[in-house]
Amino acid sequence: MVQMKKAVFDIAKTFVFVICAYITGNVALAQTSSASSICPEPPTYVQIYHQFDWFPVEQKRLMRDFQLKCGLPEDVDWLVRRTEKALKAQGIRVTKSKLSMATEFEQVKIELKTDKDDGQPRSILFPVKFFELDKSLLSHAEISGIIREDETLELRYVLDESRIRDPNSRVVIKWLRDGQQIEGANKSRYKLTSEDVGGKITALVFLKDSRNIVYSHRKVTLANKVGMVISLPEAKDLTIEGEAVVGKVVNASYVYADRNEIDREENSRFVWLRDGFVIKNAKGPSYQIVPQDVGKRISVRLTPRNIRNEIGQTVVAEMEQIIEDELVTLRPDILAGIESISREMSLFETLKVSKKVFSELDEVKLTSKKMAKPSSKETSDIYLMPELSIRHASTRKITDIVFYPNDPFTKSFSENIRHQFFGNDISFRTIKILLNRLNSELRNSNYDSIEAYLPEQVVNDGVLRVQFKKFPDRVGDTQEKINKEMSGYKILLMGLGLVCCL
Numbered sequence: 001m002v003q004m005k006k007a008v009f010d011i012a013k014t015f016v017f018v019i020c021a022y023i024t025g026n027v028a029l030a031q032t033s034s035a036s037s038i039c040p041e042p043p044t045y046v047q048i049y050h051q052f053d054w055f056p057v058e059q060k061r062l063m064r065d066f067q068l069k070c071g072l073p074e075d076v077d078w079l080v081r082r083t084e085k086a087l088k089a090q091g092i093r094v095t096k097s098k099l100s101m102a103t104e105f106e107q108v109k110i111e112l113k114t115d116k117d118d119g120q121p122r123s124i125l126f127p128v129k130f131f132e133l134d135k136s137l138l139s140h141a142e143i144s145g146i147i148r149e150d151e152t153l154e155l156r157y158v159l160d161e162s163r164i165r166d167p168n169s170r171v172v173i174k175w176l177r178d179g180q181q182i183e184g185a186n187k188s189r190y191k192l193t194s195e196d197v198g199g200k201i202t203a204l205v206f207l208k209d210s211r212n213i214v215y216s217h218r219k220v221t222l223a224n225k226v227g228m229v230i231s232l233p234e235a236k237d238l239t240i241e242g243e244a245v246v247g248k249v250v251n252a253s254y255v256y257a258d259r260n261e262i263d264r265e266e267n268s269r270f271v272w273l274r275d276g277f278v279i280k281n282a283k284g285p286s287y288q289i290v291p292q293d294v295g296k297r298i299s300v301r302l303t304p305r306n307i308r309n310e311i312g313q314t315v316v317a318e319m320e321q322i323i324e325d326e327l328v329t330l331r332p333d334i335l336a337g338i339e340s341i342s343r344e345m346s347l348f349e350t351l352k353v354s355k356k357v358f359s360e361l362d363e364v365k366l367t368s369k370k371m372a373k374p375s376s377k378e379t380s381d382i383y384l385m386p387e388l389s390i391r392h393a394s395t396r397k398i399t400d401i402v403f404y405p406n407d408p409f410t411k412s413f414s415e416n417i418r419h420q421f422f423g424n425d426i427s428f429r430t431i432k433i434l435l436n437r438l439n440s441e442l443r444n445s446n447y448d449s450i451e452a453y454l455p456e457q458v459v460n461d462g463v464l465r466v467q468f469k470k471f472p473d474r475v476g477d478t479q480e481k482i483n484k485e486m487s488g489y490k491i492l493l494m495g496l497g498l499v500c501c502l
Contacts, residue, residue, distance in 0.1 A: 039070040039072070040071040040072065041070075041130075042068030042070060042075065042076075043102050043128055044107075044128060045127055045128060046079060046110060046125075046126045047107050048112065048124050049110070049112065049121065049122070050124075051118060051121055051122060052092060052114050052116040052117050052122075053116070053118075054122070058090055059124060059126075061086070062082070062083060063126055063127065066126050066128050067128070067130070068128055068130070069130070073099070074211075078210070078211050079128075080099050080110055083110065087114065092115070093114060093116075094113070094114050095114060096113035097110065097113070134216050135218075136163070137164065137216035138157055138158065138205060138216045138217065139158045140157060140218075141155065141218035142155075142156050142157075142220060143155055143203055143220050144156060147201070147227060148226065148227040149194055149229040150191070150192065150229045151192050152191045153189070153191075153201065154189050155189075155190075155203045155205065155220070157205050157218060164207070168210035170207075171205060171206070172206040172208055173186055173187060173203065173206075174186060174203070175190045175202070176201070177196055178199045179202070196226040198226065199226055200221060201221070202219065202220065202222070203219075203221075204217065204218070205217060205219075228259060228260065231260055231263075232313070233258040233265065233306045233310060233312040234313070235254045235255070235312065236254065236256075236257055237255050238300070238316070239253050240252060240253070240300055241253045244298070244324060246291055247289060248289050249286055249288045250286065250287055250288075250289065251285060251286045252285045252286070252302060252317070254317075256268070258306055263308055263310070264307055265305070265306060267305050268304045268305050269283070270282075270283055270284055270285055270300060270302055271301040272287045272298065272299070272300050272301075273298070273299045273301065274293055274296050275296045276299070287300070291325070293323040294323050295322060295323065296323055297318060297323070298319045298323060300317055302314065397423050397462050398421050398422060398423065398425075398426055399422065400418060400422075400462070400464070401418050401421060401463075401466060402464070402465045402466065403466050404465050404466070408442065408447060417434070431454055435452055435453065435466075438452035451468065451470075452467070
């Protein structure tokens with residue numbers, strides 16, 4: 001009974017030992033595979049058992065590869081695979097292999113079964129060397145290229161492939177910026193980006209075997225920091241702000257950008273366009289809409305420039321709305337531009353009169369004088385760009401002619417005038433022709449002291465309002481004509497009376 005209890009105790013003890021060993025082994029493997037935190041010393045020797053003829057020369061060649069850094073089972077198993085590969089190169093195929101780790105009484109042993117076995121057991125003892133880095137495999141490494149943004153660097157290295165013991169070895173490259181690995185940079189070429197500006201670039205090259213163990217490496221760090229690329233100025237988000245109405249000021253809104261902070265903006269070029277055609281002398285960041293813009297679309301072309309006279313790419317922005325007309329005061333200075341008063345405008349002194357409405361019998365004394373430059377108050381409703389001339393007059397069309405306060409002409413003449421001038425441009429030339437026609441008709445109708453004129457007024461939708469004035473210097477002539485007519489009537493009446501008496 002006592003022996004049975006002892007046997008049960010021994011079995012339980014063995015079971016617990018096996019479980020503990022299994023758990024310990026799994027933990028060791030997990031730690032090795034994840035972070036290589038546990039790395040026991042490799043075995044000193046490995047005993048290989050075989051049953052085939054194995055030439056000593058081939059054995060010594062294989063012994064050179066028996067180097068381990070750690071003594072974990074997967075590390076020793078790598079020696080088994082390396083042995084199988086070496087035998088395959090000699091025409092010997094391994095059909096079965098068995099690895100036994102070192103115990104208290106035995107060394108690590110490898111048992112091989114091949115297709116060349118002759119039944120005679122043999123064994124050989126392979127010494128295992130402790131693995132150390134071999135820098136001679138990567139004898140040289142350097143980085144070539146321009147150390148500037150948007151340029152490409154190339155890592156060059158010298159690898160002695162004849163001394164690589166593991167045919168499955170591979171080269172691994174990593175690029176670092178200020179000591180931090182650059183994500184995705186794992187090729188021999190690396191293109192510098194804006195994130196690299198001001199930083200130091202380092203290249204690492206590793207030689208790893210099939211166990212992912214590094215047995216040679218090189219490190220190269222550039223002496224200079226990455227420079228910034230020569231950046232041209234940019235104009236971003238260009239838009240035109242303001243109302244698309246005659247007389248309003250619109251502005252070019254944009255964001256100036258230059259990656260070189262010291263290169264501030266200077267003398268950027270603005271060109272304003274009307275339906276794609278350049279507007280003369282409109283070259284600033286603002287533009288005041290004029291009557292000739294009505295019905296057209298305004299755009300601006302901007303070429304950014306910095307203090308070093310570097311010119312960026314030209315950008316264009318266009319207003320979405322077509323320019324609309326507004327109530328515009330019809331004055332010579334507005335139609336022709338306040339800066340350029342031409343000689344032709346002196347012909348229209350009658351346009352500069354009082355806003356009072358005259359009837360046919362009102363007597364008004366007009367003073368002939370040259371037109372003065374309008375004040376800011378007079379031109380507050382609209383302002384045209386400087387250096388315009390009479391030919392730049394408004395392109396609005398005449399839609400109707402109204403006579404105020406009444407129409408002194410015959411119905412047929414008035415309708416004929418409206419028909420002839422309908423659709424003509426509102427300009428000084430047209431107005432001059434119209435007034436000449438009207439005044440000529442007045443003289444033909446014996447209205448010698450009455451003259452048609454176009455007062456300072458508001459032109460709305462192309463309607464012109466014509467008024468009339470009476471000249472005092474012609475009152476005497478008219479009165480004399482009336483007296484002569486009255487004398488004639490008196491003579492006629494006296495003659496009729498005499499006939500009746502007879």
